[in-house]
Amino acid sequence: MRKIAPTPTPGRPRDPETGQRILDAALRLLAAQGYSRMSLDAIAVDARVSKPTMYRRWSSKADLATAALRTLQLAEPRPDSGSTPADLIATLENFSRSLLRPNGMSLIGTVLAEEAHTPELLRLFRERIVTPRRAMLRAILDRAAERGELRAGADLDAAVQMLTGAFYARYLAQSKIEPGFARQLVEIVWNGLRKVKARR
Amino acid sequence: MRKIAPTPTPGRPRDPETGQRILDAALRLLAAQGYSRMSLDAIAVDARVSKPTMYRRWSSKADLATAALRTLQLAEPRPDSGSTPADLIATLENFSRSLLRPNGMSLIGTVLAEEAHTPELLRLFRERIVTPRRAMLRAILDRAAERGELRAGADLDAAVQMLTGAFYARYLAQSKIEPGFARQLVEIVWNGLRKVKARR
DNA sequence: TCATAATTACGATACTGTATCGTATCTATA
DNA sequence: TATAGATACGATACAGTATCGTAATTATGA
Known part of the structure; x- marks a missing residue:
């Protein structure tokens, strides 16, 4: 044939x-x-x-x-070790590395600066990078919730925004992000989110 | 004379x-x-x-x-009510308002985008806005520490970066910031920072 | 003291050299 | 043959500069 x-x-x-x-x-x-x-x-x-x-x-x-x-794609691993703080830290460390690549932050700067003039740039950046990354972090917290690790009442989306946003704020403040920053963030947020057992 | x-x-x-x-x-x-x-x-x-x-x-x-x-100047009130969460929320709500002003976020975008070409723009923005705002939030947390309200071991600078950075992340995700966002952030961070008494 | 000269600031306009987007015209290729 | 690809081009915008006439001030000389 x-x-x-x-x-x-x-x-x-x-x-x-x-x-x-x-x-x-x-x-x-x-x-x-x-x-x-x-x-x-x-x-x-x-x-x-x-x-x-x-x-x-x-x-x-x-x-x-x-x-x-x-063509942008979020090509980062999705840690799922069973330990919420460890997964958050690993994910954030990948994020930190991509932000510190040459022009990592200036791409974000330009899509924001162009919002009024060429809005599709920011829309696409959101779709391809921002939303998938949020979803990754949110999935880690959702698994923690399913495992019964989280206290009631906390807004998980707010937690995700703080974890990612802290890197932007740090960069904006100093144009650098020290090793260990992710660990410091997760330490506070995890303390703020988790169900409390008797602390000693 | x-x-x-x-x-x-x-x-x-x-x-x-x-x-x-x-x-x-x-x-x-x-x-x-x-x-x-x-x-x-x-x-x-x-x-x-x-x-x-x-x-x-x-x-x-x-x-x-x-x-x-x-000529930029951070002209926002410095709350000092004696209640750390209330002061944080009030400060962050001022911040939110300034970010949501026309072109509030695009000014940040342009200084970031211009970092390689005209670095003094980012340097001045840091000096005039970013650093003073961090100092305001840090002062609130330092007062809390003096009052003995904070647990040991948390990095206060990381906390400040999360509180401000969350607004950038939220804007980047949606170009808007809902009322009550500051409250949600502070709820988590405050839980993560404060000295624990017996919770019920 | 008063009028004028000298000086700098200002608006309006034109200019220079360069950069940029988008298109016309040509040759090369499958 | 029809499209791909390259060079050259037109139109426009832009940073920075030059020029002219007028405005506003101080200094100077009669």
């Missing part, structure tokens, strides 16, 4: 590697220079393509930037 | 109102558009001056932007 090939489009086919190179370059320069300062000329040079090559795939600068952000 | 006046300079004196109008306009546009997109033409129009007028006072765009940030 003859294999039926898809109907070929006449003309030269697009090179998918070229497209990927452009997206990689765009994401890199978006983080390094911010949206407004990032230029299509610079992306073209970095990806070793011409500008019309990019315009054949994306209709505008904003279109390309949003496509680049769409 | 005759008062010795400074030697007057011949020529038309500079109008301090003009200078102030320029700084106000610069700060407004910096927050609204970000550093890179903010233009000197737009500031001149907003402040109803000419560009040479601005260049007579500041040598460059970066010079003007840093001068504008230097």
